[in-house]
Amino acid sequence: MNATFYASSILGVPLDTITSIALDSSGNVILAGTAVPAFPVPSSALQSSFPSYESPAYATYAGYVAKLNSTGSKFLFSTWLGDATSGPNALALDNKGAIWITGGATPASLPPSTGNPILGGNYIAGLSSDGSSLISLFTAPNSAAGTAIQATATSIGTLGASGTLLISSATAGSSILGIAASPAFTAANAIVARELVSFYGTGFGSTPTVLFDGMPAWLTYASDTQINAVVPSALAGREIPRSRS
Secondary structure, three states: OEEEEEOOOHHHOOOOEEEEEEEOOOOOEEEEEEEOOOOOOOOOOOOOOOOOOOOHHHOOOEEEEEEEOOOOOOEEEEEEEEEOOOEEEEEEEOOOOOEEEEEEOOHHHOOOOOOOOOOOOEEEEEEOOOOOOEEEEEEEOEOOOEEEEEEOOOOEEEEEOOOOEEEOOOOOOOEEEEEEEOOOOEOOOOOOOOOEEEEEEEOOOOOOOOEEOOEEOEEEEEOOOEEEEEOOHHHOOOOOOOOOO
């Protein structure tokens, strides 16, 4: 269930919000949303310090994830999860009880995660069922994720504000997490001929090839996590279905 609730006494702390709620197999309640610094997060939490943000507009709140027992009388865990740029917007549980969350935050305000490139202000985070550790943390270009999330036995799917659908894959290889008009950093839902676009993702390699409907594109930059390409002029006036990554 994804909805936003405002109340003067949610979990005993004024002006907290709940954006997502789920029940695990034991009837425990998992919540995500934004909260003020008084929200009860213990020093042993995954992210115990209140995430700071450079803008005063977001300095009062931060994202959180918490689990209550089935009667709502006791915290089983609680942790901060990034600043409140947009905060956690949706959560889902997989068949092993892991907690998957998507939302928006300044990448530097999220819990530390080694080996994952910073690709934008939307994130997909996986927490262990007890909230003590990160299973996975990826960032994606703005609007490429952060709106809704669904967990199945084999994959995690997220929706973005631009209409992007990201589906995780266990297969090794390259993955596109968003396409944006250069030099913008927000995922786009359309491209035009002769436009300079950027592909953000992982595993691209140093010498990639980019094809638009079978036509090779001229590349202006390439790395393992970003490719800048010029959309072929021959695509003018044509409509190409978007592929899912």
